[in-house]
Amino acid sequence: xxxxxxxxxxxxxxxxxxxxxxxxxxxxxxxxxxxxxxxxxxxxxxxxxxxxxxxxxxxxxxxxxxxxxxxxxxxxxxxxxxxxxxxxxxxxxxxxxxxxxxxxxxxxxxxxxxxxxxxxxxxxxxxxxxxxxxxxxxxxxxxxxxxxxxxxxxxxxxxxxxxxxxxxxxxxxxxxxxxxxxxxxxxxxxxxxxxxxxxxxxxxxxxxxxxxxxxxxxxxxxxxxxxxxxxxxxxxxxxxxxxxxxxxxxxxxxxxxxxxxxxxxxxxxxxxxxxxxxxxxxxxxxxxxxxxxxxxxxxxxxxxxxxxxxxxxxxxxxxxxxxxxxxxxxxxxxxxxxxxxxxxxxxxxxxxxxxxxxxxxxxxxxxxxxxxxxxxxxxxxxxxxxxxxxxxxxx
Amino acid sequence: xxxxxxxxxxxxxxxxxxxxxxxxxxxxxxxxxxxxxxxxxxxxxxxxxxxxxxxxxxxxxxxxxxxxxxxxxxxxxxxxxxxxxxxxxxxxxxxxxxxxxxxxxxxxxxxxxxxxxxxxxxxxxxxxxxxxxxxxxxxxxxxxxxxxxxxxxxxxxxxxxxxxxxxxxxxxxxxxxxxxxxxxxxxxxxxxxxxxxxxxxxxxxxxxxxxxxxxxxxxxxxxxxxxxxxxxxxxxxxxxxxxxxxxxxxxxxxxxxxxxxxxxxxxxxxxxxxxxxxxxxxxxxxxxxxxxxxxxxxxxxxxxxxxxxxxxxxxxxxxxxxxxxxxxxxxxxxxxxxxxxxxxxxxxxxxxxxxxxxxxxxxxxxxxxxxxxxxxxxxxxxxxxxxxxxxxxxxxxxxxxxxxxxxxxxxxxxxxxxxxxxxxxxxxxxxxxxxxxxxxxxxxxxxxxxxxxxxxxxxxxxxxxxxxxxxxxxxxxxxxxxxxxxxxxxxxxxxxxxxxxxxxxxxxxxxxxxxxxxxxxxxxx
Ligand SMILES: Cc1cc2nc3c(=O)[nH]c(=O)nc-3n(C[C@H](O)[C@H](O)[C@H](O)COP(=O)(O)OP(=O)(O)OC[C@H]3O[C@@H](n4cnc5c(N)ncnc54)[C@H](O)[C@@H]3O)c2cc1C
Numbered sequence: 001x002x003x004x005x006x007x008x009x010x011x012x013x014x015x016x017x018x019x020x021x022x023x024x025x026x027x028x029x030x031x032x033x034x035x036x037x038x039x040x041x042x043x044x045x046x047x048x049x050x051x052x053x054x055x056x057x058x059x060x061x062x063x064x065x066x067x068x069x070x071x072x073x074x075x076x077x078x079x080x081x082x083x084x085x086x087x088x089x090x091x092x093x094x095x096x097x098x099x100x101x102x103x104x105x106x107x108x109x110x111x112x113x114x115x116x117x118x119x120x121x122x123x124x125x126x127x128x129x130x131x132x133x134x135x136x137x138x139x140x141x142x143x144x145x146x147x148x149x150x151x152x153x154x155x156x157x158x159x160x161x162x163x164x165x166x167x168x169x170x171x172x173x174x175x176x177x178x179x180x181x182x183x184x185x186x187x188x189x190x191x192x193x194x195x196x197x198x199x200x201x202x203x204x205x206x207x208x209x210x211x212x213x214x215x216x217x218x219x220x221x222x223x224x225x226x227x228x229x230x231x232x233x234x235x236x237x238x239x240x241x242x243x244x245x246x247x248x249x250x251x252x253x254x255x256x257x258x259x260x261x262x263x264x265x266x267x268x269x270x271x272x273x274x275x276x277x278x279x280x281x282x283x284x285x286x287x288x289x290x291x292x293x294x295x296x297x298x299x300x301x302x303x304x305x306x307x308x309x310x311x312x313x314x315x316x317x318x319x320x321x322x323x324x325x326x327x328x329x330x331x332x333x334x335x336x337x338x339x340x341x342x343x344x345x346x347x348x349x350x351x352x353x354x355x356x357x358x359x360x361x362x363x364x365x366x367x368x369x370x371x372x373x374x375x376x377x378x379x380x381x382x383x384x385x386x387x388x389x390x391x392x393x394x395x
Numbered sequence: 396x397x398x399x400x401x402x403x404x405x406x407x408x409x410x411x412x413x414x415x416x417x418x419x420x421x422x423x424x425x426x427x428x429x430x431x432x433x434x435x436x437x438x439x440x441x442x443x444x445x446x447x448x449x450x451x452x453x454x455x456x457x458x459x460x461x462x463x464x465x466x467x468x469x470x471x472x473x474x475x476x477x478x479x480x481x482x483x484x485x486x487x488x489x490x491x492x493x494x495x496x497x498x499x500x501x502x503x504x505x506x507x508x509x510x511x512x513x514x515x516x517x518x519x520x521x522x523x524x525x526x527x528x529x530x531x532x533x534x535x536x537x538x539x540x541x542x543x544x545x546x547x548x549x550x551x552x553x554x555x556x557x558x559x560x561x562x563x564x565x566x567x568x569x570x571x572x573x574x575x576x577x578x579x580x581x582x583x584x585x586x587x588x589x590x591x592x593x594x595x596x597x598x599x600x601x602x603x604x605x606x607x608x609x610x611x612x613x614x615x616x617x618x619x620x621x622x623x624x625x626x627x628x629x630x631x632x633x634x635x636x637x638x639x640x641x642x643x644x645x646x647x648x649x650x651x652x653x654x655x656x657x658x659x660x661x662x663x664x665x666x667x668x669x670x671x672x673x674x675x676x677x678x679x680x681x682x683x684x685x686x687x688x689x690x691x692x693x694x695x696x697x698x699x700x701x702x703x704x705x706x707x708x709x710x711x712x713x714x715x716x717x718x719x720x721x722x723x724x725x726x727x728x729x730x731x732x733x734x735x736x737x738x739x740x741x742x743x744x745x746x747x748x749x750x751x752x753x754x755x756x757x758x759x760x761x762x763x764x765x766x767x768x769x770x771x772x773x774x775x776x777x778x779x780x781x782x783x784x785x786x787x788x789x790x791x792x793x794x795x796x797x798x799x800x801x802x803x804x805x806x807x808x809x810x811x812x813x814x815x816x817x818x819x820x821x822x823x824x825x826x827x828x829x830x831x832x833x834x835x836x837x838x839x840x841x842x843x844x845x846x847x848x849x850x851x852x853x854x855x856x857x858x859x860x861x862x863x864x865x866x867x868x869x870x871x872x873x874x875x876x877x878x879x880x881x882x883x884x885x886x887x888x889x890x891x892x893x894x895x896x897x898x899x900x901x902x903x904x905x906x907x908x909x910x911x912x913x914x915x916x917x918x919x920x
Contacts (some may be wrong), residue, residue: 216792
């Protein structure tokens with residue numbers, strides 16, 4: 001049986017579309033309304049409330065907690081201050097990415113790790129000989145994301161505290177409706193936003209308090225379809241969609257290194273050791289074979305393909321998650337893995353893997369487009385990620 | 396300092412679009428705006444502390460996608476939020492609702508007429524095809540059918556090819572649409588009075604014509620054009636109000652090097668030996684440029700800024716006859732709470748869409764009857780949105796703003812517009828709306844009433860015509876603004892036009908500004 005999240009009593013009542021999606025063994029709303037359009041716009045113009053409880057969550061505590069995480073991930077965990085959150089991938093010994101998530105330093109020796117896939121075994125495997133305790137808090141901890149330009153105003157009112165000082169990728173303890181929560185300024189939308197971590201038992205009163213505080217600001221419960229549009233605009237990749245975990249790959253060509261996923265900035269080769277370090281050092285010297293880039297489809301070329309079929313252009317209003325070939329110089333040079341029409345940027349955008357020599361921003365490629373059952377090619381350009389990067393995200 | 400290549404008179408959205416395209420091509424451009432702010436009829440204003448009014452135009456439906464792309468308007472802050480429903484409250488306490496979701500819409504319509512619910516899809520498809528047939532005209536400089544110049548012939552030939560390609564059926568449907576009244580055209584499709592009333596309303600926007608007047612069917616199509624580019628969501632509400640559309644275009648123009656001066660009314664276009672040499676401001680300052688592009692309407696441009704002495708008599712005559720006849724008013728409200736509609740109480744999704752007071756074609760025609768004889772409608776047609784429901788930042792948390800577009804309020808009111816008549820119009824609007832939302836009067840914190848006379852005085856639109864001249868067929872395409880002068884040029888060498896008074900006409904569309912700029916640059920669109 002699929003599980004429901006601690007917010008299910010509220011989300012089910014709101015889910016007029018009856019459209020649910022699986023996420024890590026749970027069901028969550030795809031969209032609440034009949035279309036995800038307004039839920040998306042709420043993320044960019046007001047505030048959206050998302051149930052992100054299915055994320056895997058672990059509490060890592062003890063004298064060697066930082067040491068364990070430093071062994072596991074390529075970022076420098078011991079240098080993170082209390083209240084800081086790090087986004088990071090982690091790799092196998094071949095330097096290929098297993099998963100990605102966040103590490104929040106709750107206290108000197110206490111961390112919360114989130115991941116897309118269950119990671120208890122991997123944490124334990126790396127903890128051999130260390131003085132740490134690892135607890136799977138996935139079920140006991142509920143999580144909400146409040147994302148959008150009005151998120152701060154709403155949250156300040158709900159928790160009665162000033163959040164102006166809470167910087168990007170920092171967290172703070174707070175209380176909502178009398179219940180203790182942790183608020184981190186993080187999210188998966190590339191907008192001003194927060195994630196709220198709480199005891200699953202307090203889920204409903206916290207949800208209600210946020211909705212009450214948010215209603216005058218236009219708070220809108222949003223589902224996964226809206227989130228998918230926003231995360232593509234933000235250039236954020238998704239496990240199992242944009243890359244295959246090295247744990248699941250059947251052949252080596254399915255795996256990706258952090259460099260190949262445009263996550264070179266997370267790899268600190270100055271650290272003594274971490275899983276995959278040597279392989280990554282060699283790859284850094286050699287240069288990665290692949291890059292993960294943003295693609296913008298050329299409108300005129302796209303429109304022409306449809307006009308030739310006597311049609312007005314049709315763009316994907318919901319994100320697609322398939323592999324779409326990219327061509328250049330007479331051959332296939334890559335593949336896009338997620339794409340969508342950005343309602344905000346008025347651009348057809350996609351995330352894609354391309355061979356390094358075709359990865360420079362401005363490079364012209366062709367993307368496969370199916371028009372009236374026929375495979376055609378539209379011009380596309382490599383562009384810088386994120387596609388959308390408002391100042392308010394960090395300000 | 397390098398002299399200006401071009402001066403744009405007026406910083407309405409078309410003037411700004413024109414300036415942005417000229418600057419993008421490397422020209423040194425100066426925009427001179429009479430008022431202290433840019434935007435013209437597309438502005439947002441905090442007329443009451445904390446409440447932002449989208450004072451005149453209030454929805455975006457026709458803004459051209461190529462302009463959004465070329466000027467990268469989303470990067471300059473344009474964010475159009477969807478408006479997904481239209482509610483028509485009815486006198487008997489019932490309502491008609493139209494929704495963007497297909498199934499939901501069908502169910503809502505079937506309640507009134509199962510036949511209409513089915514015809515709706517076919518109607519939509521027909522209008523879609525016709526809009527597709529006509530759409531290329533929006534991006535084309537209209538050729539002069541009476542001219543034998545190679546450019547005109549080539550352009551006519553291109554259009555002829557295009558129209559041959561659209562197929563007989565569509566061509567005939569188009570012929571009907573060009574000649575019929577909105578009411579007659581809709582009668583061929585639907586039976587529900589509320590649906591016909593509401594649909595016909597888009598045929599009369601900005602016109603001193605009723606839904607039964609021939610020619611109004613075409614205007615339906617004009618307004619449908621935005622739907623074609625549905626993915627551009629050109630149909631919606633701009634976050635921050637329509638002032639943010641102007642602000643985004645102004646920012647794009649500045650980023651490309653255009654200079655914008657506000658509080659700089661132009662008094663005269665300088666003309667020497669049939670050529671323009673620049674402009675003189677009301678302050679007496681003269682600024683030189685070989686090219687001047689005016690976004691003011693044809694009457695202002697030709698009769699006030701240029702002057703009859705420099706123009707052929709025929710053109711002067713045509714401009715004098717060009718019909719303005721403003722017929723629309725705005726009532727903007729700051730509200731302490733949400734209105735409660737008797738037909739659909741509570742804070743539902745219907746309050747995030749348009750609300751249309753158009754219970755039947757007859758209702759609209761009666762409203763027009765009064766205007767025909769120089770009175771404002773006692774029970775007007777209204778198109779209402781509650782911007783704060785779509786973009787909560789338009790009002791303080793929990794409070795609201797309401798934008799009411801009302802017709803008919805004729806510019807040529809018997810006895811003329813006075814403060815008292817303005818408030819009487821405001822009362823008629825509020826009284827009528829309160830019949831459907833009884834709590835309205837008790838929640839009004841502030842009220843602004845805008846008559847055609849106010850629009851003329853404040854925005855500079857002659858006779859308060861919201862589109863810089865009626866969108867009637869005899870004033871469109873090759874004859875807008877005057878026969879022989881549809882191509883943004885004027886008899887004065889170096890003087891061009893770029894406002895809504897030129898092809899393809901009014902609305903927050905930007906097409907005239909872009910096409911004029913391309914003409915100045917000598918490029919083919
Ligand atoms: C009440 C109302 C409601 C409307 N609602 C909608 C709507 O919802 N959706 C829609 O698409 N359209 C709507 N319209 C129509 C639309 O707003 C106009 O067609 C459009 O804004 C006109 O733009 P423009 O740039 O051509 O001209 P304008 O906006 O009129 O700009 C002309 C500019 O020139 C300036 N100017 C004039 N003379 C001089 C001078 N001598 N010197 C310097 N500057 C000068 C003026 O101050 C003005 O800023 C509405 C219009 C009105 C009035």
